[in-house]
Amino acid sequence: MKRPIVLLVAAASIVFASTHLLADDLRVIANFSVRPDTISDSDLKHIFLEEKISLADGDHVEPVLEKNGPTHATFLQEYLGMSEDDLENYYRTLLFTGRGSQPKVLGSDAEVVAYVARTRGAIGYVSGAARVEGVKTLAIWIPGRERALITRVEPYYPETLKQLGIRGTVRLRILISAKGNVEAVELLGGNPILGESATEAVKKWVYAASKSRTVAEVSIAF
Amino acid sequence: MHRGIAALVISCFCASPFTSAQDFKILDREVALHGFVSQGFVYTNTNNWLTMDSNQGSPGMTEFGFNLSTNVTDKLRVGAQLYDRNLGQLGQYHPSLDWAVADYRFASWFGIRGGKVKTALGLYTDTQDLDFLRVFALLPQSIYPTDLRDATIAHLGGDIYGSISLKRRLGDLSYTAYAGHRSDSIYSGYPYLLSQFETIFTSFGGLQYGADLRWRTPMKGLLIGASRLNQDTEGKGTSVNQLNRGGGRIPYSESSKSDWTNQYYGEYRVSKLRIDAEYRRYLRDELIFGATSENVDDVRGWYVSGAYRVAKRFEFGSYYSHYSITSITYGVLAGLLPNQTDTSLPANHVYDKVISGRVNLNRFWNVKVEGHFMDGYGSSTYPDGFYPQVNPQGFKPNTDALVVKTGVSF
Numbered sequence: 001m002k003r004p005i006v007l008l009v010a011a012a013s014i015v016f017a018s019t020h021l022l023a024d025d026l027r028v029i030a031n032f033s034v035r036p037d038t039i040s041d042s043d044l045k046h047i048f049l050e051e052k053i054s055l056a057d058g059d060h061v062e063p064v065l066e067k068n069g070p071t072h073a074t075f076l077q078e079y080l081g082m083s084e085d086d087l088e089n090y091y092r093t094l095l096f097t098g099r100g101s102q103p104k105v106l107g108s109d110a111e112v113v114a115y116v117a118r119t120r121g122a123i124g125y126v127s128g129a130a131r132v133e134g135v136k137t138l139a140i141w142i143p144g145r146e147r148a149l150i151t152r153v154e155p156y157y158p159e160t161l162k163q164l165g166i167r168g169t170v171r172l173r174i175l176i177s178a179k180g181n182v183e184a185v186e187l188l189g190g191n192p193i194l195g196e197s198a199t200e201a202v203k204k205w206v207y208a209a210s211k212s213r214t215v216a217e218v219s220i221a222f
Numbered sequence: 223m224h225r226g227i228a229a230l231v232i233s234c235f236c237a238s239p240f241t242s243a244q245d246f247k248i249l250d251r252e253v254a255l256h257g258f259v260s261q262g263f264v265y266t267n268t269n270n271w272l273t274m275d276s277n278q279g280s281p282g283m284t285e286f287g288f289n290l291s292t293n294v295t296d297k298l299r300v301g302a303q304l305y306d307r308n309l310g311q312l313g314q315y316h317p318s319l320d321w322a323v324a325d326y327r328f329a330s331w332f333g334i335r336g337g338k339v340k341t342a343l344g345l346y347t348d349t350q351d352l353d354f355l356r357v358f359a360l361l362p363q364s365i366y367p368t369d370l371r372d373a374t375i376a377h378l379g380g381d382i383y384g385s386i387s388l389k390r391r392l393g394d395l396s397y398t399a400y401a402g403h404r405s406d407s408i409y410s411g412y413p414y415l416l417s418q419f420e421t422i423f424t425s426f427g428g429l430q431y432g433a434d435l436r437w438r439t440p441m442k443g444l445l446i447g448a449s450r451l452n453q454d455t456e457g458k459g460t461s462v463n464q465l466n467r468g469g470g471r472i473p474y475s476e477s478s479k480s481d482w483t484n485q486y487y488g489e490y491r492v493s494k495l496r497i498d499a500e501y502r503r504y505l506r507d508e509l510i511f512g513a514t515s516e517n518v519d520d521v522r523g524w525y526v527s528g529a530y531r532v533a534k535r536f537e538f539g540s541y542y543s544h545y546s547i548t549s550i551t552y553g554v555l556a557g558l559l560p561n562q563t564d565t566s567l568p569a570n571h572v573y574d575k576v577i578s579g580r581v582n583l584n585r586f587w588n589v590k591v592e593g594h595f596m597d598g599y600g601s602s603t604y605p606d607g608f609y610p611q612v613n614p615q616g617f618k619p620n621t622d623a624l625v626v627k628t629g630v631s632f
Contacts (some may be wrong), residue, residue, distance in 0.1 A: 042387060051385040051394070052330040053297065060296040081442055085531070086491070088585075089355050092631070095256055097340045097348045098301050098323040101293055102254060121296070 026074050029113065029135040031122045034061060038139040038215065039123075044079050047123055049090065050100045063103045064124035066112050071127045079140070141215045147176060148208040155194075155201035157222050166191060169221045170198040176214050180207040194222045251292050259286035260353045260629030268618035269599055272369055272607055273310030273414060276623065282310045283627070285351060287320055299325045305351065310612070312369055314409045320351075321376055329384075336380040342398040342434035343449045344485040344500055347374050352631075357529040357539040357580045359592040359627040363572065364523030364545035365485070365502045369411030369605050374451065374483075377402030377430045394438040401431035404455065411605035413457075418602075418610050421461040421474050428455030428478065443491040453481040464558055479516065480507040494531035498541075500524060506604075515553035519604045522546050535582045543574040547601045559603055568598040568619040572606055587630050594623040 028044065035057050046052035048063040055061055066072045068084075076082050082090070094100025104122075106112045109130035116122040117134035126132065161167075170190030175183045182203050187195040198220045245254050262283030266276040274280035284307060291301025305320035307313040321340050327333035340348035349355055350366050360368060379402015386395045405427040406412065413423040436447030454477075461474035487500040504521040527541030546565035551558075562570050578592040599617040600606030608617060 042391070046330065046385070046387065046394075051396075053327055054329060058329075062296075083494075092256075093349055093352065093355060095254070095291065096258070096287070096289065096303070096352050098289070098291065098303065098321045098325065098335070099340075101291060101299060 028125050028138045030138050033120045041142045060121040062121050064122050065105045067105050067107050075125045151206035153201045153204040155197045167222050170195045171219050173217050176207050180209050253292045257288040258631035262627035264625050266623045269621045270612040284308045297327050331384040331386050338378050340376050345487045353629045354631040357537040358578045359590040359625040362525035362543035364543040365500050372406040372410040393440045396436050399433040404430045415605045423459040426457040446488045449485040451483040454478045476508050476510045479509050496529045499526045515555035517551045520548045538579045540577045546571040549603045571598040572600045573597040590627045592625040596621045
């Protein structure tokens with residue numbers, strides 16, 4: 001019973017603590033109908049390119065763009081990998097071939113927040129300084145962009161488990177603070193007995209400092 | 223021509239820097255209105271090109287389109303676009319329904335669309351009219367012959383499509399599979415070409431089916447893909463027996479024995495640079511005059527293009543386009559249409575070196591200047607830009623062309 005609670009707390013910590021993005025001056029916000037609190041950069045890109053109209057839970061999502069400005073430029077560069085002109089041409093291609101529509105484009109953070117708050121499934125972005133009442137802030141998970149690991153502690157592998165032939169690989173999702181400490185750990189896969197040992201070790205790991213909290217996935221083989 | 227210029231002027235007037243799509247509401251639903259118009263001028267130093275009197279300088283290159291679309295539900299979207307053009311002797315301002323689509327997306331990986339649907343074939347078949355998307359005034363004619371636009375632009379039928387993210391961040395796969403009916407305008411390049419033999423089409427079209435698969439690779443900015451198109455077309459009309467010209471008009475028919483296209487392509491975008499490359503092979507085996515004759519055209523084309531945005535408002539680009547054709551005729555018409563198998567002859571190829579510059583006067587209005595340096599003039603049995611009707615003096619082996627084009631979109 002104790003372990004599930006730990007995991008639940010860890011998962012909840014990720015959810016509530018991951019309110020910062022890799023780019024500090026930007027927040028990705030969503031209507032409360034969007035159930036997940038974390039979204040991968042890949043899903044975010046697919047949503048804004050209108051290739052994804054729902055998340056894994058099947059709920060509808062729709063992108064909302066901010067017009068021009070540094071927030072818009074940062075979002076395009078960081079998460080879509082496109083210039084403003086490229087994105088405009090992309091939407092025009094969809095429009096003029098009958099394959100999609102132009103997403104809502106709004107002029108200010110306040111307008112984006114207001115629209116996202118009242119529109120089911122809406123996902124948008126605003127500057128880090130914006131007031132974000134009535135919406136939720138999504139944490140962005142970027143697999144493959146892990147921070148450098150400075151201190152690694154190997155997990156304890158009890159002799160009895162070795163003798164019993166209990167082995168395998170444990171997958172963990174970890175929340176790393178800006179200073180580099182591991183704040184929360186979530187078991188994604190593998191033997192739960194080994195997962196407990198791996199979690200204890202990973203909590204002692206130290207990563208390179210960063211501008212913000214980040215999420216990473218690690219695999220540990222026993 | 224006058225109508226085209228009038229439309230351009232009106233659009234320029236409307237397209238102030240503050241103009242955007244015109245959105246309005248019908249039955250409490252937001253409806254978006256978008257449009258484009260372009261006007262070109264072409265001058266060539268030797269042969270007349272693209273059915274224009276380009277040797278004298280011709281402004282006969284006008285096109286425009288307008289579309290309406292709306293989201294009926296989260297998953298259902300409907301829309302339609304009207305299109306019209308004049309290109310020398312082609313189009314002649316006969317408007318057509320370019321696309322009219324109902325699109326229902328069940329999930330990211332599966333959707334269906336039906337109606338008159340733009341055909342997914344290579345990088346640009348479905349967007350070839352959308353001049354405002356690119357630096358070039360004319361796409362590489364080896365793959366996207368503007369005089370044959372009708373042949374592949376759309377089908378009356380349906381698509382299934384979707385996008386799948388590959389695991390381990392191996393990129394995304396997008397697919398489209400389609401089937402439908404192709405319906406060519408009688409004001410297109412092929413009917414015009416055959417008018418040299420006094421053949422007049424009353425209808426031309428048939429079944430099209432195919433698929434397109436494209437992979438957005440893990441390498442940022444790199445996309446590769448492949449398309450396949452099969453066709454079964456039939457053309458009907460009247461003609462004159464070239465062996466007995468005094469015999470009056472006789473029924474004309476042609477139908478596909480085999481008709482397929484394979485196309486492979488890649489696109490790489492990094493920062494302000496864009497590089498494209500495509501290869502297409504088109505094999506067309508037609509039975510003519512009730513199978514008394516047979517003509518086999520084997521068309522191969524490829525190009526490599528690059529475009530670079532030098533400044534916010536200025537881009538330049540260049541491409542090399544390589545086109546070759548072999549044509550073999552069997553049966554009654556074999557004596558009239560000698561076999562063409564040597565692609566090194568100017569009559570069987572067009573090699574086009576192109577440089578182009580584009581200036582965006584504002585977000586909606588651009589001007590392009592483009593130079594073409596062409597070696598060869600292609601076949602007389604298949605449309606490839608150079609037509610005997612507008613070159614009665616015969617063809618010169620090389621043609622240089624200047625294309626100036628301006629366009630507006632909103």
